[in-house]
Amino acid sequence: MQNLRPLSQSLSQSSQLAATTANPPAAHPQTPSLQSPQQLFQADQLHPLSISISPQPISNNTYTTFSSQQGKKLEIPLYTTYGTPEHFTVRGRVIEAEASTPNSEDNWLDNLRRTAHQLHAEDKEHLWVDVNVMGKTYRTQTDREGFFELQLRAPGPVKPGYYPVQAQLEPGQKHYYAPPAQGRIVIQNPHEKSMGVVSDIDDTIQVSNVTQKSQMVKTFLLKNPYSQQAVPGMAEFLTALDQHADGEIDGDVNYVSGSPLNIAPRLETFLTLHGFPQGPLDLKYLGLSSKSDSPTEQLNYKLGKIRTLFETYPNRNFVLVGDSGEKDPEVYRQIALEFPGRVQAIYIHNVTCSDPHSQRFQGMVAFDTADQAGADALARGLISAQQEASIQNAVRHPQN
Incomplete structure (x- = not known):
């Protein structure tokens, strides 16, 4: 052994x-309520996993959850990432919502349909997303495959551990809505x-x-x-x-x-x-x-x-x-x-x-x-x- x-x-x-x-082997569309901040990127040209940006917050401690359910339903999976107080990444995606969530009563056909959706869900490009982390809210835009990514640093000293992340669509866009998303990042010293x-x-x-x-x-x-x-x-x-x-x-x-x-x-x-x-x-x-x-x-x-x-x-x-x-x-x-x-x-x-x-x-x-x-x-x-x-x-x- x-x-x-x-x-x-x-x-x-x-x-x-x-x-x-x-x-x-080794030109942004303008948001209806805000001018485009410095963290927004040219979504057609940059790949989500290689974006390098210096975002500016749009607000401090004023993240407001919207509950509109008008239009087509989307969802915002947030991916658990790691980083340091000096540099961490918030990453997510906007896609068409699943018809149902998994449960213990699902049969093989339910699971097959859901897996197919996960692999081929329609992604949503050029949508504005508000991301709240460590008391600050940032606005960014999805790329052509529905991804968004922010490269950030902590606003002050932080302890090692989990930190919550929230994300939601900026309201009033293209007849879409999505439930507010919850995720986390891990910070280590x-x-x-x-x-x-x-x-x-x-x-x-x-x-x-x-x-x-x-x-x-x-x-x-x-x-x-x-x-x-x-x-x-x-x-x-x-x-x-x-x-x-x-x-x-x-x-x-x-x-x-x-x-x-x-x-x-x-x-x-x-x-x-x-x-x-x-x-x-x-x-x-x-x-x-x-x-x-x-x-x-x-x-x-x-x-x-x-x-x-x-x-x-x-x-x-x-x-x-x-x-x-x-x-x-x-x-x-x-x-x-x-x-x-x-x-x-x-x-x-x-x-x-x-x-x-x-x-x-x-x-x-x-x-x-x-x-x-x-x-x-x-x-x-x-x-x-x-x-x-x-x-x-x-x-x-x-x-x-």
Whole structure:
């Protein structure tokens, strides 16, 4: 099950394997009530995930919720992001609203229709959106794929943790309305020594059957957050690691997955329903722009996302959690080599039933069930005995 040699020693002995991953490829319309502020961008020319703006607030502490329900109904998914007091991102999208929300009584056809909507929902371009965060309200405009993004800094000193975000359409636009949206961002101090967690999603915390492609597609299309199975004990394991980081459950777990950004609301609902700690979601943008992520590339995609995370918090060490179904062992090995001394442990859910002592898992803990990972984390001082017992109990008495 385990290989407890020091991580740096084991990784250096596997440098030949790492060499294969060492060199990855690297005029506004006017709002009826306000003049266009500096934060508005040329929506036809800029891609939402590469916008760089210096927004000016339109108001301080005067965010007013509008309740008009005239026109076509839209919705505003807000994506959980991470940042620092000096720089954080608010990101969202305006799309056609779903006809219904998922529930435990949905059948496979309900789930199929909803998944199809999530993947192909009509996005709404050039709509004005008011975003409220940290007591200030900003107005921005959606781009041609319905996205909006603000690059901001905190107005003053802030503590690490979750911060709420609200967004709504500016009223009176093109006969549309949308319920006010609620979301969150996670702020961490880049200057303090601390611990974070990087976790994959598919087959690491939820049963996705990635190694069986036909079953994977069936699971993706025909399940919803209620019927999607969680890997027993993994919610308790990640919660224990999050709490160990600073004594609180406050966004120390970063989820990095190859799932499409379109299903972020579905994944966040899954996390909530199954008791996982909430945290930032780094998902693939699959769109028409040249900035679109490859739907099949995993290794370089994940390397880029995790490198950015490590560089954002240069004084933070990390525990990396993934599975053996795709490229997590190779990605995590490369990260540990690039950032020596900053990876405290690597846990790999052995969904391929591979030899846990094989070269692929050198310096890592390949586990079959979450209680095995919990026992190792206890031995390393990463969780408490009480937390380890809760992981064991969850594995023995799964709630799925």
